Amino acid sequence: MKLAAWNVNSLKVRLPHLLAWLSSEDAPDVICLQEIKLEDHNFPVAALEEAGYRSVFAGQKAFNGVAIIFRHELGEPCDVQKGNPCFPDPQQRLLAATIDGIRVISAYFPNGEAVESEKYLYKLSWMKALHEHLTDELRRYPALALCGDFNIAPEDADIHDPLRWSGGILCSDSERQAFRGLISLGLADSFRLFPQPEKSFSWWDYRQWSFHKNLGLRIDHILLSEQLASSATASGIKRELRGYERPSDHAPVWTEIEPGGL
């Protein structure tokens, strides 16, 4: 089972990129999408069905919005839940579904704007509420994957220029501490379960030729519960999608789980 997470920065604009990936040899079985930026009635259900995938989604106008798409043969999704019951929020940033026995959660963490700003405090509260909610979820679903755009670079190795970014948004102490809090629930950063090239990133600014110069950050993650982590066989970043014409500013991250792992 290949599981992926991708911030598409508008599903309307990125649908051709997504369909191209889904029809390729390394197409994932399940993809969590973030920043779909469209309302539910505009979700491209038919185009994805045609490609062999089912969808569940939680959209809103213009901003945010998350979805999970998965191969038709994985069957009906169970216990679909929009949002966090511990944290009522008009922003659509969280969606969970049980697919083929795995609790899959698509998450779009707040950006936070600037350290100590109002949006930063919202980010920290949002994460605290997610932490509480995940405590329950892990009890109910021992096979769980938290996938998405975390808007946090967990370590200095995840930043092209750690000195310049030091203490700033996406890598401040409080954000990293909250990230480690999620890890302490028994979740593993699937990317780091395997050797990876240095300077591996999942986001590059659209400006200043950042992608070309590989000036990026690793802020998109797939965290696996102990049960899933023990059956993971590989992980990586599908960097080439960032190089397509009219790309998202994020590249997909992925991890492979042994089929017999459950």
Added chain:
DNA sequence: ATGGCTGCTTTGAGCAGA
């Protein structure tokens, strides 16, 4: 130091992203 791209919006300059 600033703004740099891109996508969104009662379509057009301003916000948001990271």
